[in-house]
Amino acid sequence: MPELPGGTVTFMFTDIEDSTELLKRLGDGYRDVLTSHRRIIREAFTERDGIEIDTQGDAFFFAFPRAREAVTAAVEAQRAHATEVWPGEVDVRVRMGLHTGEPAIHEEGYVGLDVVRAARICTVGRGGQILLSETTRALVGSGLPDGVSVFPVGQRHLRGIDEPERVSEIAIDDLEREESPRAEESGDVAVPAPERPAPGPGDELAQDVSRRFEDFGARLTAGIQESVLRSLEEKLARKGGGGDASAVDDIASRFETLGAEIDARIQAALRKKGVEE
Numbered sequence: 001m002p003e004l005p006g007g008t009v010t011f012m013f014t015d016i017e018d019s020t021e022l023l024k025r026l027g028d029g030y031r032d033v034l035t036s037h038r039r040i041i042r043e044a045f046t047e048r049d050g051i052e053i054d055t056q057g058d059a060f061f062f063a064f065p066r067a068r069e070a071v072t073a074a075v076e077a078q079r080a081h082a083t084e085v086w087p088g089e090v091d092v093r094v095r096m097g098l099h100t101g102e103p104a105i106h107e108e109g110y111v112g113l114d115v116v117r118a119a120r121i122c123t124v125g126r127g128g129q130i131l132l133s134e135t136t137r138a139l140v141g142s143g144l145p146d147g148v149s150v151f152p153v154g155q156r157h158l159r160g161i162d163e164p165e166r167v168s169e170i171a172i173d174d175l176e177r178e179e180s181p182r183a184e185e186s187g188d189v190a191v192p193a194p195e196r197p198a199p200g201p202g203d204e205l206a207q208d209v210s211r212r213f214e215d216f217g218a219r220l221t222a223g224i225q226e227s228v229l230r231s232l233e234e235k236l237a238r239k240g241g242g243g244d245a246s247a248v249d250d251i252a253s254r255f256e257t258l259g260a261e262i263d264a265r266i267q268a269a270l271r272k273k274g275v276e277e
Helices: 019-047 067-083 113-123 134-140 201-238 246-277
Strands: 008-018 051-056 057-063 095-103 102-108 109-111 130-131 148-158 166-171
Touching: 008 019, 008 067, 008 113, 019 051, 019 057, 019 067, 051 109, 057 067, 067 095, 067 130, 067 134, 067 166, 095 113, 095 134, 109 113, 113 130, 113 166, 130 134, 134 166
Parallel strands: 095 130
Antiparallel strands: 008 057, 008 095, 051 057, 102 109, 130 166, 148 166
C-alpha cells in the first residue's frame, strides 16, 4: 500500500446499487461489468491523487488528501459510468459517500469514526448519487467542477453515530439524479450496512397517540350508532312495534353513513397531523 495521506483526509466509499440483481440478470456477463467498473473507479480516482485503501467485490474505499479533488474524481467517475456501454444494455449506477476528517493512521490503515461516517453516508445514497458530509461540503466551498452544483438534502441518522449528519448532494447537470437519498439500503453494500434508528421517546409517544386516536374514533363511531339505535328500539317497543320498523332501518342506514363520515374526518386529521409533524 502506498504511503497514506495524513492530517485532513477525505474518505470516499462507493458501491454499485442492486449489484445482486445485475449478477442474476447477466450471469457470467457480470464479470465484464465488474472489470469495467473497477477500471473506471481506479482511473478517475488515482488521477486525482486518490489512494485505494480497500476493495470488496464492487465496493471501494479511497482516501484523498484534498476534498475538492475527491469531489472532482467522484463526478468524473459518475460521468464515465453514465457513458459506458454495459453488457445487456443494463444501467450500472454507483452510489458514493464522502466525509472529511483527521483520522489516526494505524499500521494497517486508518482508524476512527471518520472512516465509519464516510461508509455510512455511502449506504444512505442511491445509485448515481454523490453525497457529502457537512465537513466535506464546507471544505469544497465554491470550488466545484464545471456543470456541477451542490444542494442540501437534510439530516440523516447514521448507524453507530450519535448525532445526525447534515448531508448534501452533488448534482451533475448532464446526468439524471434520484430525488433524494434513500433511507434504506439494498443489502448489496460491502461496507457495513445502516440500520433504521430506533424510535426515540417522542416518536413512540406520537405513534401511541395516533393509535389511540384511531381507536377512539372507531369506538366513537360505533358508540353513536349503538346509542341511537338502542334509543329508537326502546321507543319502538313502547309503541308496540308495527310500521315503525322501517323507520328504524332508515335511520340506522343514515347513521352508518354518519359513521363513515366520522371515520373519514378522523383519517384526514391524522394525515394532516403527519404532514405537519
